[in-house]
Each structure stands twice: as structure tokens, then as C-alpha cells.
Amino acid sequence: MSLLEVRGLHKIYGQGASALPALRGVDLDVDRGETVAIVGESGCGKTTFGRIVVGLQPSTSGDVIFDGERLDDLVGNRRSRCRIQMVFQHPDSSLNPRFRAGTTVREPRQLMKGGGRDEIEEKVDEILTLVGLGSEYKLRRPRELSGGQQQRIAIARALISDPELVVLDEPTSSLDQSVRGRIISLLRDIQSDRDVAYLFISHDLSTVRRIADRVAVMYVGRIVEIADTTALFESPRHPYTKALLSAVPSFDAEQRNRRIILEGETPSPSDLPVGCSFQERCPLVHDRCRRETPSLEKVEGGRSVECFAVTDRVSQ
Amino acid sequence: MSAPVPDRSPDFVATEFEGPEELPRGKRMIGMVRRKPLLVMGVTLLVLFVGLAIVGPFFVRDPLSTDVTNTFLRPSRAHWFGTDLFGRDVFARSVHAARLDLAIGVTIALLAMLVGTTIGVVSGFFGGAIDELLMRFTDVMLAFPGFVLALIIVAALEETILNVILAVAAAFVPYFIRLTRAEVLKERELEYVDGARLAGNSSWRVAFRHVMPNSLAPSIVGATLVTGYAVLTVAGLAFLSVGIQPPTAEWGVMVGEGAKDVITGEWWTSLFPGAMIVVAVMAFHFIGDEFAGETTS
Amino acid sequence: MVGTPHSLLRDVAFGVQAGEILGIVGESGSGKTMASLSVIGLLPSAIELRAGSVMLEGRELVGEDLTVERSSSDISMIFQQPRSALNPTMRAGRQVARVLEINQGLGKAEARDRAVEMLQHVGISGADRVARAYPHQLSGGMSQRVMVAMALACKPRLLIADEPTTALDVTIQAQIFDLMRSLVEEVGCGVLFITHDLAAVAEMCDRVVVMYGGQVMETAGIDDLLDDPEHPYTQYLLESTEKEIDPRVVDVGVNFALTGCRFSHRCPHAHAACNEFPASYPVGEGHASACFLNKEGRVVTS
Secondary structure: OOOEEEEEEEEEEOOHHHOEEEEEEEEEEEOOOOEEEEEOOOOOOHHHHHHHHOOOOOOOEEEEEEOOEEHHHHHHOHHHHOOEEEEOOOHHHHOOOOOOHHHHHHHHHHHHHOOOHHHHHHHHHHHHHHOOOOHHHHHOOHHHOOHHHHHHHHHHHHHOOOOOEEEEEOOOOOOOHHHHHHHHHHHHHHHHHHOOEEEEEEOOHHHHHHHOOEEEEEEOOEEEEEEEHHHHHHOOOOHHHHHHHHHOOOOOHHHHHOOOOOOOOOOOOOOOOOOOOOHHHOOOOOHHHHHOOOOOEEEEOOEEEOOHHHHHHHHO | OOOOOOOOOOOOOOOOOOOOOOOOHHHHHHHHHHHOHHHHHHHHHHHHHHHHHHHHHHHOOOOOOOOHHHOOOOOOOOOOOOEOOOOOEHHHHHHHHHHHHHHHHHHHHHHHHHHHHHHHHHHHHHOHHHHHHHHHHHHHHHHOOHHHHHHHHHHHOOOOHHHHHHHHHHHHHHHHHHHHHHHHHHHOOOHHHHHHHHOOOOHHHHHHHHHHHHOOHHHHHHHHHHHHHHHHHHHHHHHOOOOOOOOOOOHHHHHHHHHOOHHHOOOHHHHHHHHHHHHHHHHHHHHHHHHHHHHHO | OOOOOOOOOEOOOOOOOOOOEEEEEOOOOOOHHHHHHHHHOOOOOOOOOOOOOOEEOOEEOOOOOOOOOOOOOOEEEEOOOHHHHOOOOOOHHHHHHHHHHHHHOOOHHHHHHHHHHHHHHOOOOOHHHHHOOOHHHOOHHHHHHHHHHHHHHOOOOEEEEEOOOOOOOHHHHHHHHHHHHHHHHHHOOEEEEEEOOHHHHHHHOOEEEEEEOOEEEEEEEHHHHHHOOOOHHHHHHHHHHHOOOOOOOOOOOOOOOOOOOOOOOOOOOOOHHHHOOOOEEEEEOOEEEEOOEOOOOOEOOO
């Protein structure tokens, strides 16, 4: 059984004519100690997905099961709520500006796990050391820390309650390049140390490649392809994945020559065409894509793709 | 070659738009006077007033003792502000009044702020029907001038100092509700609020332990302004013989009593307490206004 | 200005040829934006240009009155946040048309038609409809195309692009890069391309200036820089994008040394000499590095 099982997750913002479907039926499993990345462009629903998984937002329909328990039950209980934690995108606003780092890191442990004062303090020191800061940072306030240091505090806050799953929502995208690399290495070290699972949400493909075991590509509220990281990066199957990967700026001139530049822009989720939502930009589009909506189908070795052009060829 | 990066404490954090660096204290003060003359003036006046209110009463005459042989003396060495109809020393009364008026003003501002910010946090953070109801309520309250509102409340109650304080504070509560609510609406969208939820805080703890302290800045500035207005309101009520009554040494009472003396030529009984009101209100206003500009810009 | 001034930029020098794209790359606080604002003459009022010269085709720009002497056919700029750079109360087409009216003296009707043509030219399908839209009705990518149309409408000699695609998605970034390259070729202007992303520089630029803490660390042709970086900071920057880094080493953020070489307190080769400001020495043709040591660790006398 997977640690996290998401089935048919829908999220619709607003009602009636202004209804905006942010998620349109998402299925995803995350195993213990595994890193699954969700990549996609702005507005694809990846952040909404992450927020639903940690219980910060309700879903419209669908099931989220964590270790055999319904998410709603789990989140309603202080003792179990600590099992899923999150690291946010903006280190400068994700820490309470009035709290010293020690207070921020201590709070989840105090509230959700309890324990004696010395025990908690020992744990705070241990976690601060784990994130590479050391206990002398306990008295610093957020504005006295650099962006990378702030993000380390945020990671410490997420880890101190010994979670089994941490949702990382673009944890490196507002950091400088050189800092980014170190945060990623840190997250991987922590994972091998604690066996925590990550749901890594990002638009930055090069970062994802360095940390994820599996990658799910999202487009307008649906997962269009999911596969092992190496497989996905080396042989993307969905035409959107191909275009997305090829669009990343590269040092490699050859890769630049293979670039696929997509026409047009992502459609608005409130105004989707009949059939496949990628049809207007797709180089492989044919009649069926304009009539029927494809679904995510297994193609080979743990890879699923939502595209008639790919799945039809496999089934033939 | 891998580049190990030495971990040193930050000497200097660079931003692309660097502000001025720290200066020696003396130069900083001169710079301050030049850049913010009103603020410096306000603070100076306030310090003088507070000093006067605290130590003044120990050095002046009894503000209530009458002396029928010395009524309506002009300002002189013996009586700096002259004497009134009952021969009471106007300076002594003004100084005692400073203590009473400032104390009442500050109490009102703090009370209104305490109640207003608490309601503002609940309203802004939880939203929904409570918020809707509270906002309509403050709309109605704010439609009345604070003075009129306080007048109605005091008139309806027994005229004690405590009731005056409660009434005027009540009149300023909606102001703090609005200020705080606006700030809470901004704060609650920030990621640290979600972070606090995930840390196991209940909604009430998130609201009061995390969001409220970060939403107080405008209200603290507002409280400075309100202290001034509260002094003005209390004095105004007393002038209209509502609330604080003669023979209490209070600026409004003194102006009210002294107003009729002006016709017969004894201008000093009302001018000096009146001037004190103006200067005290100005002091609070200058300070509050300066910071209000800073927090909103 | 109140307070002791300290320098944001020191001894920054670079040149752009017509038709060339020069990348200015650096992390936050490196002074790359300051350098570009000095060029266009839009420094914030608290910041003063103490010394230096900016020449455009032999003309001194420093001290020029922006409103009188400068025309938009000299320098144009594209910003990071296209939507906030556009006027929210004016239709997109009108904004492009105004540039043409002011700059090329076109009549209203003519300018409007030309504006729609320009929008078509920057790859906007349904240019008529977009011309009538207000900026908030446009997507980020679309707004950036409108900005590009405005910037290039009057055929400037120099285009400054400050992180033009940082706020955009990668597939849209690829479109904008493609567009910029072809238009720059067509207009033949020089480009200052300011970014934090070395890979984007590799995509777009002919030559690169690497900045750190307000100093130019290395200047080189793009291939030289990527294949054979000379300066320790450039090496460090390139490694951080590719290789594994020890996570236990805490980043010092954008802190830099205040005296001498700004990189000295993060540099693995730092020594006593680095308390002085290093002059740059030539490495090869069009390739210079500002350091006391060359790559082999020999002291460079300058």
C-alpha cells in the first residue's frame, strides 16, 4: 500500500458560470521514502494539489488516503496532523517575522508532539544541525537571515514533528542559483537520513531532475504523463512533455537545435475545448483528439501517458 | 575543483537599492530635525506635557482652594495664568488638568485599541457572517461623528469619569476595528499563516498569536492620533457640561466656565486651558501623522 | 543623500556592438540591474553616478537630459514584469501607437494601423483583438510580446532586456527568446541582456559579463566562458548549476566583502592581496578576468 493515495481529485473554484476547474481528476500515489515531483506551468493546478494534500484546502470531490486513513480525519487530529508537512515557496514570507528561528522551529513539536522542555530543546538543536544551521541560529529573526538560511529554517519547522510526507512547493525557485543547489542536496541528504517521502512541486525541470524518483507532468488540471525520472527526461512520450523539456534553456547547442517551440498559450481552465485540452498546441493532433477526451493510461514500465497518439500506437 | 564556501557571519547584506548607513548619534539627530521637523516638535511637546502631568502637580497650588479676596487677578509673577471667579489659580488648575486629561486620553486610546483590534482580528481573520455583521455595525458607528456618538452615550449613562472614558472609547472602537481588519486581510494571505496552521496551531492561536502581533502597527500609530482626539472629545463634552463636572480641574470644564468671563474682559481664565488643549492635541497629531504616513507609504 | 555613501558599482566597463547580444549575468545584489539603469539614465534618486561614461555611437549619455536630448530610437528597455510595465488604463494597441506617434511623428490613424502590424510582427495572432485589450486582460507572455513590440517599434540602437522572461513559463520563454533573436537580427540593435540564468545567457548571447557585488569578475565570449572559465566566481557559478554541492556548507546569501575584491570572503583562493581591488588581466582575445591569480594559480602582476 502506498503512503499517499489520491484518487479522482477535483477542485473547482467558484460556482456557476465563473466556475474554474483547477484540478480535473488527478490520481497519484506516493510511496514511503519516495520523491514524486509534479511539474507544470503556472496555473496548471500543481500548487492547489499540494495544498489539498497537506489539508490547507478542501477538495471538491475525490479521495485522499494517507496510510490507510482519510485525509480529513487525519488533519482534524493534532497528533496525526504532523505526519504531513509543507515547505513553502517564499522563505521571506513563510516565517512569522516576529518569531525568532527557535520559536518557529519549536512550535510544531510543542503543539503536536508535546514532551518535556529539555526533550523539545534537544530536538530543536538536532533539527537545526540537520539543516546545517546549528543552535546558534535559534535567536535570529527572519530578517537577519539570508534567503537560503530562511528556507533552511522552514525545512527545520517542517521536519521537527517527524513527518512521513513533506510537500515542497517550489522550495528553491526564489533562491539564487548557487543557494538552490545546496538546498536540493540538503533535502536529499535528509531523505536518506529519515526516510521521508517528498511531493516536490516545481516548474523548474533541472531541479526536479536532481531530486525526483518519479515525475508527473501536469497540464491544465490533469496529469498528462507520469514516469520514472530518468525515463521521463530521456524519452518523454507526451507531446507536451517533449515541448516542455526541450524549452529549458541549455548549455548544449545540440539540444537547442532540437527545440520544439509550442504555438499559442495554455488555454484557460474555464474555457477548455471539447476533447484533449492540449489539442490547440499539439503537433500530433488528429480528429479523435477533438471529439474524445483521452485518459491517463499505462504504457510500459510504470509510465502512464494521456494521449491518443501514444496509447493507440501501444495498443495496436 | 570544487569551491568550498566558507561560512562566515554576514558582514553586510547587499540589496540592489541600498539605504543610508548608520551615522553617529549627534549627526543623526540633526538630520532628523531637518527631515521631520513636525515629528521632532510633536515629541518635544509630548515629553514636556508628560513631564508636566507627572511632576507638575507637586509644585503648584491646590487647584480647588478658593480665595474670594483674589478673584480675577491678571496673569502675574504670583499667578502665572491669573486667577478665576473664585480666586483659584488658573495655572495650578491647568497643570492638574494636564494630568487628568492626558491620563483619560491615554486610557481611552488603549481601551479602544484593545477592544477594536481584538474585534478587528476576529472579523478579518474568520470572515464570513460575523465579519459581515461587524462591518455593517462599524459602518453605522462611523457614520456618526465620534463626538456626537460619545455625547449620546454619556447622556444616556450616569455622568462619571469612568462613563466618559467608556463612552469616548466606544466611539473610537470602530476606527481600530477597520484599521486592524484591513491589515489582517493582508497578513492572512502570507505563507507564514499556512505555516502556523501546519504547525498545529488552532485557528484562534493562528489569529491571535501569529496574525495579530503582525497587524498591530497601524493601530499603534492610530492610538497616538486617537489619544489627541480623545483629549479633545473629553474636553469638548465637559465644555458642554456633559461628563466631567465643575469644580474638577479639567481643561474643557475650565474653558466652559471661563468662556463667559471673556465678555467682561477676563480672557485668561479660558485662553490658557484652551491653548493647552490645542498644543496637546497638536503634539499627538504631529507624531501620529508622521508615522501614519510612514506605515502607509 | 543621508549617510555615508558606499559604492554599488565599481569600475564596471563593457561594450556592445550593433547586432550583438551581451549578457550581464549575476546573482541578486550583483549590481547587474544598477549597471543597466546607469546606461539608460534611470538610477533611483538616492543613487548617484559618481564617475564614468556611457557612450552611444560616440555620444556621451551621462548628464544628458532624458526628456529633451534622448529619443526612444536611442535606447529601449524591456522589464521583468511586463504587466506592471504597461500602462493599465490604456489599451495595448494605443500604447504601441503612442510610441510611434511620438517617435516617428505618425498621425493617429496611421500609428494605429502600424501598431497592429507591429503586434502581428511579434507573433500575436488576432492582433486586432489584442490591440483593443487592456493589459490586465493579457497573459504574461502576451504582455511581454506587447513590450517587445513597443521597445522595437522605433528601431532603437540599444535594447536593454532586464530579466525579460524570469516571470514567464519555460514554453513561453522559449517563444520570447526566439522572437527576440529574430527581431534583434532584423533591427540590428545591440542588446544588453540581464539575467541570473547562465543557461539563458548560453542561449541568447554572444558575449558575457559576469558580475558580483558590483564588480565585473569576468568578460568573455560565451563559448570561452562556458568551456574555460577563468575567474573563481565564474567557476563557482557554473559548478553550482551542474554539480553536487555539499549541503552542510551554509550559503552566505548575497553577502560580499566590502573592501577589495568583493568575492574575497567566499573565494577558495583568497589571500592577503585580495584586500585590494584587483585589476583585470587579459586571458585571451575578448576575454578578461579581474583577479590577482590566474587559473594556474600564478600571480598576475598588473
